[in-house]
Amino acid sequence: MINAVSALTGRAEAPDSAAPPSVGPDPLAIAMTVNGAARSLQVEPRMTLAEALRGPLGLTGTKIACNRGACSACTVWLDGVPICSCTVLAVEIGTRRVTTIEGLARGDALHPVQAAFIAHDALQCGFCTPGMVMSCAALVERQPDLTADDVRAAISGHYCRCGTYPHVVAATLAAARTRKE
Amino acid sequence: MNRFTWATARTIAEAAAAASTIVADAMTALPETAGPGDGTIVKAGGIDILDLLKENLLVPARVASLRDIPDLDAIVEEADSGCRLGAMATLAGLAAHPLLRQRYPAVTDAAGESASPQIRNLATLGGNLLQRPRCWYFRAAEYRCLRKGGGNCFAIPGENQYHAIFGNRPCAIVHPSTVATALVALGATVDLIDAEGAVRRLSLEDFFLPPERDLQRENDLRPHEILTAINLPPLPTSARMVHLRQGEKDAFDWPLADVAVLLDLSPEGICRSASIVLGAAAPVPHRAKPAENALLGKHIDESTAGAAARAALAGATPLAKNAYKTPLFEALIRRALLKAAAPIVKERG
């Protein structure tokens, strides 16, 4: 895999045999595929993916609540797999596809999990909701036959202080049924 | 988080050449002088490294990523029917691996119960084994504790409810890796490769360093070495293994206690060998030798399992707030032994 960093900036030193070339610490241009679109942005190596999404990319749907992977509010998909965007650096995303809450619906058509969240009131204040939706949508995409325990396991890393877990489970099970039909 | 430069290693040799600084060494610098030095640290999944960077506990000049080194995440069955686990394999990858699940269920259970799904999707086996302890004094920049090169342990006279009950002087951390508990019980070995490609292989049990051997490092990783793989030995078909963990919460909680047992039973159910390792008990995965010895030649039942569990805890030296771990470990050890020794019910195809 060609590193997106060096490919774009050309700032990288010529690779010597001993150690790999470096970029930064000043901001550098990187490319990233976000919600299906190629985006370029300036980041310092120390910028997390969550910060890059919310800052330079203007995708504030992704929330930062604990900033250490403990609450999963910042969940996005990396190549379709849910991860905490606060636990990964923007410079290391490379060619992997990033999907955020803004990229889940197809135009006006909500993802079945989004629609089910509304119908089952699986949200209150809504701050944990984007991350919660991303985890549940990934589960429904990957596993059509679901039990309540599967949903609980999938959201076991999420905190919701409003206490929406029961409705989140009900909504996700309903969305999985819709998807199968 | 401090500013650092970023490098992407494409070969193990490149990574080893870059890896001038062990994280533990970088963290013992005096706070007044802490600032980007000239060291390079390596990063795998980076879950723990990012935590340390965000808290300014770690201020490296350069971070080198292992992510683009080819095949470092491979899980391979060896000719002797052992298994080689690439250090960059994710916890999620380990937990879901069919062959591992069949042959080494204690490892897949331990990996699958670690952290959260999101973290398991990024966290690597190597990073998990090398992560720094979760002791809340160690994790706060305000406390310059023994492990950070200071003069005191703050946990021993302080808040130690989640700390060690074995080997807890002069530092009372517990080893943070749950997977390590299972791997040590299995007798796994670790491969460390330097920039010239020389491989140092040692048992994982010896790789971990208790405070009396090293107060500031939890393991024997050296500068310019890359942890590339964990090797699981082949096991006899009669081997039984179980990993149990107990947190305060049912998910996404550090264990209060975790136990891995590996038994080899004769067809008559007599214990020919036993390996019992406790996690969240000591600064390193803690082998419960008295319990292992107590089982040899015995049929495993409530009574012998209970006796072994009591033997395991006989040497415990709990602190002011963690004496509850003694009965908790006893219960988990007994349950793990009984579960491992229980007749295997064949699943219908």
Add this chain to the structure above:
Amino acid sequence: MASDDKPHAERFPFGIVGAGLGVVTRQLPPDEPPPLAPNADLAVIGRPVPRQNGRAKVTGATRFTVDISLPGMLHGRILRSPLAHAEIHGIDVTAAARHPGTRAVLVVARPDELTGATLRYVGAPVAAVAAVSMVAAAEALRLIRVDYQSLPFVADMDEARNATAPPVFDAASAPAGYASGFPARLNLPLDGNVRGPATDGRGDTAEGFAEADLVVEGEYRTQVQTHCCLEPHAIVADWRADGLTVYMSTQFTAGVRHELAEAFGLPLDRVRVIVDGMGGGFGSKSTLGSYGRIAVALSRQAQAPVRLVLDRQEEQMDSGNRPATWQRLRIGAKRDGSLTAISLVSYGTAGVALGAGVGNVAQALYACPNFAAAQYDVFTNASPGCAMRAPGNAPGAFGLEQAIDELAERLQLDPLTLRDHIDPSPVRREERRIGAERIGWRRRHAPGADPGPIKRGMGVAQSLWGANVQTNSACEVRVMRDGSVEVLSSVQDIGTGIGTVLAQTVAEVLGLHSEAITVRIGDTEFPAGPPSYGSRTTASITPPARAAAWRVLRPLFREAALALNAAAEDMAVRDGRILVRGDSGRSIDFRDAAARLRTDRISAVASRSDDYGGFRWRMADAAQARQDLGGVQFAAVAVDTETGVIRVERVVAVQDCGRPMNPLLIESQVQGGVLMGLSYALFEERILDRHTGRMVNPNLEQYKLAGACDTPAIDVVVLENYQANSATDAYGIAEPANIATAPAIANAVYNAIGLRLRALPMTPAAVLAALGKFPARS
């Protein structure tokens, strides 16, 4: 339709649906809408309408305060005390001011030449910076030099009560005003670190205990719980020559506007407070707060907008918390269960703040002629506590409801039988009946009866909370000529879905679908709405919404009557049409009636009238209904006696909130209350290091919250309990749903293992200690 310009008698539904719904006649104040039928006869109110802002929330489109970015916006950050008790002798901000990114520097703890500035807890604000980026702000903060002199401190409440403990305050510096917790009293004596007692009493407890056949006595402890709002406390302050605009994650836009006007000497009309998405409020976002004041002062100094967002460590260390309490309860009773005396002594600590009492459950939940309470606040060198979901009563019920269960056992009575005897509330009687049936109370066995290491048990506990009302609550309803309708108020949606409830209220009056109503709230440009604390939002703002809608409907009725050649008083609404009552063939589309209006827009503003039955009390803008809010919860638990792990398997929550406006949203609220109570019962605790006074678990990893895997099956039942008190007769639910959970779990644990856990949280360590599984250490 009766004339409505003067008071007149009207017949209202009254009582509990399914358990004696009747009718009561009340004087209806002038200009109030007519009585509202029970929910079964309504089209929109009482229906499970999904929340209107759901789509924005599930697509990430909702703008929370942390998402707001203004042109030229700076980033604020606060320097905080590393010491639990210290005096600042000097503070040098020159280098910070010279940092190229710095635009404003503020000294918060300003050393006076004589005495220095005293810092009384780890995390107390010292200084603040606004800079061009978060990174620059953090760098500038590190350049501030502070000369601290460390002072002796005390972080532990028991130690702070000792006469020899270092004083946190002296008489001159101690806070003396009202506190957000209970009881709130002025001018109590301060002795060392102990302030109080705040006393309550009736009858003569000495006589009462003398009459008792039996006395139970117990001591109970509760821990400090932190709010853990997922959205941190956040503000964007935009100070301009023509006025101040503040975007804030707040539970009370109108209240924050008042505080800002007063703090910065601005007229109310020059201050605007806005909140759209509000990421969780459980009490700590009720006021402007020191961080809010700091952000505005930085914006004024920098002449630029400033965003200040607390990080998670600041959230945990200094954004408010539920105080820790200790209480001793003595209860005397006759053989038949009649209570003869209750005495309560409590000590609680809100750190450097007041309000650490245990509320009024012991005073008011049960009939008892003789009662005496003495409640003390203990100052410690810890961050200030504040209101948190059912302040006072949540820790209070943990003690009282266990004591009542203990009494029942001593009397050899079923806990429900005893409560039937001593609880005067007909509402809770019905709630107990329903809950007992749902949980299968008849299957409950004797304590510790299960064989094997896993022991199961069932427990019950009751809730008591005042039905609060904010009389300073107003709402506007507008109808445009095209028939579009808006409802406007500064009231904020902190996650309860109040906007949707307002839309339902207005839609019901106008005969429209609730989606047809545009909701514009969370902005002080609109009529002042109530705070979202004290479970008072729905009770305060839905009656004026209905009144305003009803008033704005009258001109439409006049136009419709003209069009239909009928009398205005014969008009009614249904399914988007205005029709002649009793002659549905004669009707006009709502939009066609609107099109006949003389102007493009008509509008009516209404404010919250007094409860028709009168208030229990009223103080400034706040008042309380005569009836209380109840609630009874049942818990089923499994206790592993070898590992000490308690798992809650099921909770049945039977609650009341007057008229339930939207059962779907209420169910969410109740589940949230139960989960916060469960988390309080089993997991959460702010842990301070006793040698430094610093919180050792200031994050969401080591401060433990209940997650999805810890969530039991939760059955929610909500009564319809009509009290004929307002245009909607609706009251709150969030806090009552949080009070009974922890004691219900504790009583269930007792039923499982025959041992009473009198301290929170009930961790495996606490269970194993109670079971005597390891030697006690001093």
